[in-house]
Amino acid sequence: xxxxxxxxxxxxxxxxxxxxxxxxxxxxxxxxxxxxxxxxxxxxxxxxxxxxxxxxxxxxxxxxxxxxxxxxxxxxxxxxxxxxxxxxxxxxxxxxxxxxxxxxxxxxxxxxxxxxxxxxxxxxxxxxxxxxxxxxxxxxxxxxxxxxxxxxxxxxxxxxxxxxxxxxxxxxxxxxxxxxxxxxxxxxxxxxxxxxxxxxxxxxxxxxxxxxxxxxxxxxxxxxxxxxxxxxxxxxxxxxxxxxxxxxxxxxxxxxxxxxxxxxxxxxxxxxxxxxxxxxxxxxxxxxxxxxxxxxxxxxxxxxxxxxxxxxxxxxxxxxxxxxxxxxxxxxxxxxxxxxxxxxxxxxxxxxxxxxxxxxxxxxxxxxxxxxxxxxxxxxxxxxxxxxxxxxxxxxxxxxxxxxxxxxxxxxxxxxxxxxxxxxxxxxxxxxxxxxxxxxxxxxxxxxxxxxxxxxxxx
Amino acid sequence: xxxxxxxxxxxxxxxxxxxxxxxxxxxxxxxxxxxxxxxxxxxxxxxxxxxxxxxxxxxxxxxxxxxxxxxxxxxxxxxxxxxxxxxxxxxxxxxxxxxxxxxxxxxxxxxxxxxxxxxxxxxxxxxxxxxxxxxxxxxxxxxxxxxxxxxxxxxxxxxxxxxxxxxxxxxxxxxxxxxxxxxxxxxxxxxxxxxxxxxxxxxxxxxxxxxxxxxxxxxxxxxxxxxxxxxxxxxxxxxxxxxxxxxxxxxxxxxxxxxxxxxxxxxxxxxxxxxxxxxxxxxxxxxxxxxxxxxxxxxxxxxxxxxxxxxxxxxxxxxxxxxxxxxxxxxxxxxxxxxxxxxxxxxxxxxxxxxxxxxxxxxxxxxxxxxxxxxxxxxxxxxxxxxxxxxxxxxxxxxxxxxxxxxxxxxxxxxxxxxxxxxxxxxxxxxxxxxxxxxxxxxxxxxxxxxxxxxxxxx
Numbered sequence: 001x002x003x004x005x006x007x008x009x010x011x012x013x014x015x016x017x018x019x020x021x022x023x024x025x026x027x028x029x030x031x032x033x034x035x036x037x038x039x040x041x042x043x044x045x046x047x048x049x050x051x052x053x054x055x056x057x058x059x060x061x062x063x064x065x066x067x068x069x070x071x072x073x074x075x076x077x078x079x080x081x082x083x084x085x086x087x088x089x090x091x092x093x094x095x096x097x098x099x100x101x102x103x104x105x106x107x108x109x110x111x112x113x114x115x116x117x118x119x120x121x122x123x124x125x126x127x128x129x130x131x132x133x134x135x136x137x138x139x140x141x142x143x144x145x146x147x148x149x150x151x152x153x154x155x156x157x158x159x160x161x162x163x164x165x166x167x168x169x170x171x172x173x174x175x176x177x178x179x180x181x182x183x184x185x186x187x188x189x190x191x192x193x194x195x196x197x198x199x200x201x202x203x204x205x206x207x208x209x210x211x212x213x214x215x216x217x218x219x220x221x222x223x224x225x226x227x228x229x230x231x232x233x234x235x236x237x238x239x240x241x242x243x244x245x246x247x248x249x250x251x252x253x254x255x256x257x258x259x260x261x262x263x264x265x266x267x268x269x270x271x272x273x274x275x276x277x278x279x280x281x282x283x284x285x286x287x288x289x290x291x292x293x294x295x296x297x298x299x300x301x302x303x304x305x306x307x308x309x310x311x312x313x314x315x316x317x318x319x320x321x322x323x324x325x326x327x328x329x330x331x332x333x334x335x336x337x338x339x340x341x342x343x344x345x346x347x348x349x350x351x352x353x354x355x356x357x358x359x360x361x362x363x364x365x366x367x368x369x370x371x372x373x374x375x376x377x378x379x380x381x382x383x384x385x386x387x388x389x390x391x392x393x394x395x396x397x398x399x400x401x402x403x404x405x406x407x408x409x410x411x412x413x414x415x416x417x418x419x420x421x422x423x424x425x426x427x428x429x430x431x432x433x434x435x436x437x438x439x440x441x442x443x444x445x446x447x448x449x450x451x452x453x454x455x456x457x458x459x
Numbered sequence: 460x461x462x463x464x465x466x467x468x469x470x471x472x473x474x475x476x477x478x479x480x481x482x483x484x485x486x487x488x489x490x491x492x493x494x495x496x497x498x499x500x501x502x503x504x505x506x507x508x509x510x511x512x513x514x515x516x517x518x519x520x521x522x523x524x525x526x527x528x529x530x531x532x533x534x535x536x537x538x539x540x541x542x543x544x545x546x547x548x549x550x551x552x553x554x555x556x557x558x559x560x561x562x563x564x565x566x567x568x569x570x571x572x573x574x575x576x577x578x579x580x581x582x583x584x585x586x587x588x589x590x591x592x593x594x595x596x597x598x599x600x601x602x603x604x605x606x607x608x609x610x611x612x613x614x615x616x617x618x619x620x621x622x623x624x625x626x627x628x629x630x631x632x633x634x635x636x637x638x639x640x641x642x643x644x645x646x647x648x649x650x651x652x653x654x655x656x657x658x659x660x661x662x663x664x665x666x667x668x669x670x671x672x673x674x675x676x677x678x679x680x681x682x683x684x685x686x687x688x689x690x691x692x693x694x695x696x697x698x699x700x701x702x703x704x705x706x707x708x709x710x711x712x713x714x715x716x717x718x719x720x721x722x723x724x725x726x727x728x729x730x731x732x733x734x735x736x737x738x739x740x741x742x743x744x745x746x747x748x749x750x751x752x753x754x755x756x757x758x759x760x761x762x763x764x765x766x767x768x769x770x771x772x773x774x775x776x777x778x779x780x781x782x783x784x785x786x787x788x789x790x791x792x793x794x795x796x797x798x799x800x801x802x803x804x805x806x807x808x809x810x811x812x813x814x815x816x817x818x819x820x821x822x823x824x825x826x827x828x829x830x831x832x833x834x835x836x837x838x839x840x841x842x843x844x845x846x847x848x849x850x851x852x853x854x855x856x857x858x859x860x861x862x863x864x865x866x867x868x869x870x871x872x873x874x875x876x877x878x879x880x881x882x883x884x885x886x887x888x889x890x891x892x893x894x895x896x897x898x899x900x901x902x903x904x905x906x907x908x909x910x911x912x913x914x915x916x917x918x
Contacts, residue, residue: 125896162629195884
């Protein structure tokens with residue numbers, strides 16, 4: 001899901017920035033067909049073998065650390081049990097990974113390809129607005145607006161199996177903890193998906209069938225908010241300005257000039273966007289989906305997209321390019337209901353933000369949601385769960401750790417704590433325990449300030 | 460947190476079941492001081508070395524798999540980049556892990572020990588009920604009851620750093636996904652904690668300062684529900700029967716006869732329990748905490764608990780034994796407000812349940828919450844995030860996978876899917892896509908049946 005969708009993003013960024021960093025440039029090339037092979041392979045190989053040995057050493061030390069840490073064991077016994085663990089873990093890991101889906105396109109995408117059938121997300125639904133309206137009238141206990149606030153369902157997810165890169169799961173965990181915090185503060189429901197609903201739409205296309213399914217299964221939800229697993233909320237106070245979007249059905253971060261003047265393939269970012277639960281959205285999904293089916297269709301569509309979108313490298317069709325292409329080629333049909341957001345960072349490009357957090361903490365404050373204090377920091381081009389990305393893994397992980405802690409400090413404030421530093425998982429007190437804790441609640445609970453501001457607005 | 464608290468549990472279970480499985484028995488012994496050393500160490504060592512080599516091979520293959528899977532790279536280039544990844548991952552992993560808290564008791568618990576000071580969770584608060592009542596009156600926008608339903612905050616968490624056992628993070632992720640699903644369906648808020656609020660109370664004691672802090676920071680919450688990270692909801696329909704608990708302040712799973720007749724150290728389980736947000740709970744936390752501080756205090760307290768509780772092995776004081784000891788020794792002072800639940804499985808012991816899921820699916824249905832369809836399945840004695848547990852890791856992981864999918868099937872039903880099997884992360888359709896999806900919503904959305912039942916109750 002998110003981690004997949006960054007595959008798009010990688011190439012995007014490699015065109016955005018002049019990739020001065022060797023590794024990044026290398027990575028940028030990586031994704032493309034015309035990749036340059038490195039020199040001095042023989043030496044490289046020897047070097048690699050040394051590195052493999054380093055890894056083994058590292059892993060062994062790691063696992064040993066855990067057991068030795070317990071102290072009350074004779075080392076050799078620890079040793080033997082610790083090896084028992086390793087063996088068992090390998091077995092279960094292998095078992096879970098080997099459990100391939102019979103229809104897994106990775107195995108047999110060809111079989112799925114039938115040129116005589118145009119792909120569809122499901123049987124055509126044409127009376128959704130009327131049907132949903134009737135349902136809402138019949139089910140007053142499930143209103144789509146509560147206290148005049150539209151009901152929002154945030155949707156994110158990750159692959160069903162463990163990450164190829166083990167530490168990836170740790171950052172998926174931090175990613176969802178970050179979303180749980182934002183959504184608790186702002187009264188948003190969450191669906192975390194770990195399943196492949198439609199094998200043909202695997203990878204970064206998986207969000208389409210998922211969003212459609214959730215619209216149809218949650219008629220009480222007014223907005224479906226898709227967010228990649230590698231996007232973090234970094235402004236816990238900023239509330240999505242829904243009133244701005246009253247007359248629109250799709251809200252997505254981007255730049256109209258890049259979209260229509262330059263036809264750039266990075267004019268919009270599909271890492272974080274909102275769909276209104278309505279017929280229009282179902283129709284857009286239907287128009288968006290046909291380039292998605294894995295295999296020949298996606299490959300051929302990729303060529304069309306590369307030929308028509310500025311800066312797009314040659315690779316299979318991705319959901320973002322397909323949406324941009326659709327909106328450019330059928331502008332009159334769709335754009336009237338699309339809100340292209342760029343005043344607040346519904347998507348914020350991490351590489352331009354993570355190094356400025358200290359400066360923001362010094363000069364600015366949460367609640368602005370823009371370059372002064374980004375609403376979302378999206379790790380475009382990092383694939384923490386995948387096995388490679390467009391940037392050095394170390395830089396990605398360190399930056400994600402910084403973004404997570406930058407956001408977490410805003411949550412911990414209510415409890416009187418903050419992280420020791422932006423790369424430190426450890427926290428320290430910023431207030432002593434008080435005998436009048438409710439004073440701190442009134443002062444530091446983000447929801448209170450939100451409520452007051454919303455009240456003052458309505459007055 | 461949860462993973463830590465299972466340290467208690469491990470030893471517990473080793474006394475519950477006659478551990479016929481060699482590994483388990485071995486594991487049971489492991490925790491205790493008088494552990495028997497294995498025979499034929501020399502051969503064992505050689506065997507271990509072979510296993511280490513196997514692990515290295517496995518890891519290397521794993522990482523290579525990821526890169527090779529991408530296809531469009533020359534093997535040698537893939538190799539080199541893949542090694543780059545490994546090297547970088549190790550560096551960042553090492554950096555994050557090495558970032559030890561200055562006050563980390565693992566390093567300097569001795570320093571923290573001062574026999575002249577009795578530990579407390581914070582300054583004594585004595586007027587909480589009145590203060591909270593006043594606050595609630597002043598803040599009608601944050602009611603502790605919504606539609607006559609008490610506001611519940613589910614609290615869970617895991618350590619700040621990546622798991623020692625890499626796959627542990629994947630099961631922490633599945634654990635929180637499972638809780639997100641249950642809490643969305645039942646309108647419960649979630650706090651996922653990844654920080655050490657109080658270094659003295661590290662490990663399975665960490666829940667005490669956390670619960671206290673959350674009570675004082677969330678006066679609008681009526682119940683704080685602690686749940687270990689290794690406990691999964693396995694009945695998505697069953698709703699916690701709060702009306703039963705109207706006159707009580709602590710709800711915990713256990714058996715009165717085990718508690719007062721046998722003084723058994725497994726009479727209660729602290730893996731899943733509810734505290735009412737009130738003065739009584741703050742007082743109980745104060746009375747519960749003194750045995751917690753890491754180091755000599757916890758060690759000495761452990762001896763008292765082992766001497767007084769039936770079946771308790773010799774090890775440092777744990778939160779569960781301490782609570783049992785407190786309730787036994789000060790029964791008249793506390794028990795009148797403690798509800799010992801055992802009709803529904805607020806905590807259900809996994810080893811007795813996971814192999815019966817198929818039978819339950821055949822003969823029973825969700826919503827019962829007891830042995831016919833357990834509300835919670837708790838992986839007592841498994842330490843997926845730690846480096847060893849009381850049971851073979853393979854059995855633990857496979858059983859957790861089964862429990863997760865057993866629960867996930869109840870969530871996926873609304874969307875028309877189910878897992879291919881209880882150990883399969885992959886899903887299959889159970890209904891074709893419909894042109895009248897709202898019929899399925901009325902039929903399969905758990906919240907609808909819940910609402911109807913609650914309405915019929917009130918009539």
